[in-house]
Amino acid sequence: MRGVKLGGAMVSPYHANFIVNYKNATGKDILFLMKKVKEEVYNQKGIVLKPEIKIISNENEKL
Numbered sequence: 001m002r003g004v005k006l007g008g009a010m011v012s013p014y015h016a017n018f019i020v021n022y023k024n025a026t027g028k029d030i031l032f033l034m035k036k037v038k039e040e041v042y043n044q045k046g047i048v049l050k051p052e053i054k055i056i057s058n059e060n061e062k063l
Contacts, residue, residue, distance in 0.1 A: 001016055001037050001040060001041070002014070002015075002016045004033070004036070004037070005022070005033075006029055006032055006033040006036060007023075007025055007026060007028070007029030007032070007033070008021060008022060008023035008024045008025030008026065008029050009021060009022070009025035009029040009030045009032075009033040010022045010023075010033075011033065011037060019033055019034065027057070031055070031057070034051065037049070
């Protein structure tokens with residue numbers, strides 16, 4: 001999913017384990033891109049990705 005963009009966030013074209021802010025990404029952009037990557041990896045490979053960070057959100061976003 002290298003290079004996939006959502007809002008101002010993008011999966012790094014060099015290493016797919018990184019999400020970069022290429023165009024003033026919001027927190028929502030990053031969370032939604034993480035969710036999209038997680039769903040796509042599961043759909044294609046059957047692998048459930050888990051973030052290595054703790055996500056704190058006022059809007060109760062679930063990954």
